[in-house]
Amino acid sequence: MSAVVVEKLVKHYPTRSGPVVAVDGVSFQVEPGEIVGLLGANGAGKTTTIKCILGLILPTSGRVEVLGVPSHRPQVAQHVAAVLEGARNVYWRLSVEENLAFFAGLQGLSPRRARTRIDKLIALFGLEEKRKTVANLLSQGMKQKLAVACALVKDTEVVLLDEPTLGLDVETSHELRRLIRQLAQEEGRTVLLSSHDMGVVEETCQRVVILAQGKVVTDDRVDRLLKLFRTRAWSIQVAGGISQDTVNRLREVFPLIKLHSFDHGATLEVELAPGQDFYELLDLLREEGVELEGISRAEPDLEEVFLKIVRGEGR
Amino acid sequence: MNRLWTFCAIVKRYLIEFKRYPFNTLSGLATLYIVFLLIFLGARYVQSAGVSLFGESLEGLVVGYMMWTFALAAFSDLSWALMREAQLGTLEQLYMCPYGFRFVSLAWIVGSFLTGLIFVGVLLGLMMLTTGHLLHLPLGSLLPLLLLTVAAVYGVGFAMAGLALVFKRIQSFFQILQFVFVALVALPAEPWWAKALPLSLGTRLIARVMIEGRSLGELPGSDLLILVANGLVYLGLGLAAFTFCERAARRRGLLAHY
Numbered sequence: 074m075s076a077v078v079v080e081k082l083v084k085h086y087p088t089r090s091g092p093v094v095a096v097d098g099v100s101f102q103v104e105p106g107e108i109v110g111l112l113g114a115n116g117a118g119k120t121t122t123i124k125c126i127l128g129l130i131l132p133t134s135g136r137v138e139v140l141g142v143p144s145h146r147p148q149v150a151q152h153v154a155a156v157l158e159g160a161r162n163v164y165w166r167l168s169v170e171e172n173l174a175f176f177a178g179l180q181g182l183s184p185r186r187a188r189t190r191i192d193k194l195i196a197l198f199g200l201e202e203k204r205k206t207v208a209n210l211l212s213q214g215m216k217q218k219l220a221v222a223c224a225l226v227k228d229t230e231v232v233l234l235d236e237p238t239l240g241l242d243v244e245t246s247h248e249l250r251r252l253i254r255q256l257a258q259e260e261g262r263t264v265l266l267s268s269h270d271m272g273v274v275e276e277t278c279q280r281v282v283i284l285a286q287g288k289v290v291t292d293d294r295v296d297r298l299l300k301l302f303r304t305r306a307w308s309i310q311v312a313g314g315i316s317q318d319t320v321n322r323l324r325e326v327f328p329l330i331k332l333h334s335f336d337h338g339a340t341l342e343v344e345l346a347p348g349q350d351f352y353e354l355l356d357l358l359r360e361e362g363v364e365l366e367g368i369s370r371a372e373p374d375l376e377e378v379f380l381k382i383v384r385g386e387g388r
Numbered sequence: 389m390n391r392l393w394t395f396c397a398i399v400k401r402y403l404i405e406f407k408r409y410p411f412n413t414l415s416g417l418a419t420l421y422i423v424f425l426l427i428f429l430g431a432r433y434v435q436s437a438g439v440s441l442f443g444e445s446l447e448g449l450v451v452g453y454m455m456w457t458f459a460l461a462a463f464s465d466l467s468w469a470l471m472r473e474a475q476l477g478t479l480e481q482l483y484m485c486p487y488g489f490r491f492v493s494l495a496w497i498v499g500s501f502l503t504g505l506i507f508v509g510v511l512l513g514l515m516m517l518t519t520g521h522l523l524h525l526p527l528g529s530l531l532p533l534l535l536l537t538v539a540a541v542y543g544v545g546f547a548m549a550g551l552a553l554v555f556k557r558i559q560s561f562f563q564i565l566q567f568v569f570v571a572l573v574a575l576p577a578e579p580w581w582a583k584a585l586p587l588s589l590g591t592r593l594i595a596r597v598m599i600e601g602r603s604l605g606e607l608p609g610s611d612l613l614i615l616v617a618n619g620l621v622y623l624g625l626g627l628a629a630f631t632f633c634e635r636a637a638r639r640r641g642l643l644a645h646y
Contacts, residue, residue: 086641095641121641129480130641147488155484157644158477165476166405178397179485179492181390223481 074141076231076263077103077126082135084121084287095121097287098135103265105230108257110274110295111267112379113284119267120157122284123235126265127155139231150180154224155233162220165209169200169219172208173226180227187226194222197252214245221249225256231263232256238270246273253277271376275299281375285383298378305345306371307354312364315339319361327354342371344381391487395495402499406506417507421514424453428518447523450515451595452573455537458508459569459587462538463545464562465500466493467552474556480644489634490627493549497542501535529597529604537590539619541569543626544586550633554642583614586622590615 082099085092096118103109113119124130125137128144137144140152156162163172170191177187195201198218208216217237224232234253238246250273256262268274274281275295283291291298320332320341329344343354358365373381406413431449473479483489516522544565551558575582577592593611596602604612637643 084641087639124480124641127480127484129483129638129643131635131638148486150484150486153484155480157480162477162481164401164405164478166408167401171401171404175397175401176481178393178400179482181394181486183390183393187393 074105075102076105076107076140077265078136078138079122079126080136082122082125082137083133084118084125084130085133094287096125096132099284099287099289101282101289101292103231103263105263106257106261107280108253108264108266108278110278110281111265111284112271112274112281114383117284117383118287119284120235123155123157123233123265123267126233127153150229152229153231153233154180154227154229155235156220156224156237157233157235158239163208163216163223166207168205168207169195169211170204172219172223176223177226177228180229182226182228186228190226190228194226197255198222199248214241217241217245218249221252229262231265234264234266234268236268236270237266238268238273246270249273250276271374271379275375281379283379283382291382295375299373299375304370305347306373307343307345307351308369308371309341309343309358309365310367310369311339311341312366313338315341315363319363322361323354323357326357338366391491394485394487394491395498398492398495399499399502402496402503406499406503413507417511420457420511424511424515425518427453428515445521445599446519447521447599448595450512450519450521450523451598452591453515454508454512455587455591455594456569456573457511458504458534458538459541459573460566461504461507462500462541463548463565463569465504466496466542466545466549467558467562469496470549470552471556474644477644483643490631493546493630497545501538504538505534523598524601526597526601526603529602530594532604533590533594533597533615536615536619537587537594540586540590540622543619543622543624546623546626547629550630553630553637554633554640556642577611583611584618586618589618 079102080100082096083094084096085094099118099122101109111119111122121130125132125135126139126144128146128149131145139149142149142152164175167175173191173194174184174187177190178184182190195204198221200215200218200222203211203215208219211219217239221234221237224234237253238249241249253264253266253273254277257264264277266274266278278295280294281291281298282289314334314337315332320330323341324330327343327345327349329346331342333340333342345351345354427449428446431446435446470479473482482492485492512523548558548561548565551561569587572585572587573591575585575588577583577589582588589611593607593615596607597604
């Protein structure tokens, strides 16, 4: 059984000027133990999708289930916990320990079971010294860690993290990435993560689902996506420069070409379209009399891949 | 058993926050006591001139003021709490309780009732000391009456909380309802229509226990039955209104808004 099933999910928000389509037929599944990134620009439908999975928003149509339980039922919370909007998920007037005890209790965990989980999470997140400190007095990073710990204390099979590294410094962000990986590897949790921080997604997720304008535009493994774009992206160093006319002629065949000119040369960055051959490009460069100085494969990161996909430049 | 842990966690959090902010609690208590003092001094002055206020004795004023205070806390607690939770960003977390948000809010109400009892108990003590009139306090009779009387007010509170989920800013409603509750507490409970309203009948019955020293068994059975029905009907209507608004808020994605 899949941990999360989203099938033909549609969500329209009623407004005075007519319904606004937030999610338009989104379908994907997350298997147990997977870490999946849900990506998209602002307004792509990520948060609406996540909240539909949590049952916080009722879909217009479609099927959403977590471990077989329909999301509109409160019982879905037995299987899924979430961090939404970062640190705005904890009680600022309660201490670290009280927050964790409250959320464990809210889930129905007995005090004894909660105690074991609280001790483990406090140690895991390095919050021992702040155990009795009220959340209000914690740093932003600590609050964020506490928010994630409060979701994890519920001991659910599925965890949804919406922007978990928002506002964190580099060090804490890296620490959180390690913790997320640890969650899946050691505890076998299923994680669905939404973030604008591509570093986090690239480092933690095995698969990404990319949304654009409420639809799924890509659902693939991160390594496959990077490989796909790596084999199609080339960086060509040109000796002595290159005329704009030549570049324009090259663009007629290879539209995704960028020119970076320097004092003593230039670099062409070329993105091959599906079905195009690298040797075609070399032949064309020879015909144009372009003197090559070096050729290397461009190493795109997930951010570049993401941008190309949402701009419709790839796949 | 799991529900019990959830229930305990919610009530415990309520009590921790009540205890952790003594200045907030004390300033609220001081304000209500000062308002009572002003009413008391004014009433004594007017009564010395031969005018009867509230149609009753000073004991009636104490009981009426106590019930008004309790009702204010009861109807506004849930709505304020909802608005505060939405601002904090924790409302959605509460909605992710496996037993549903209605269970969370019922536990919340128990917390509110317990803190309300402490608060009103202290205020009542101060009022009795100020007026020099000691009232009867048979808890066995008073607690069920209080519970039934405020059940109707909690019904109003649920309806208000539902409105707060959808419309967010409903403070002006609170101000209006404060005055409506003054009228309900002061109304005579004899007419049938007054018995159908929340708060009026319960306040009269509580007054008979506290002022006349009657026990629960000595009160008219028909009145007690009406009080039970009154509490259940208003609570049921309030919960239905809350459920309707909650569904609208979930359909329109408004739970996290504030």
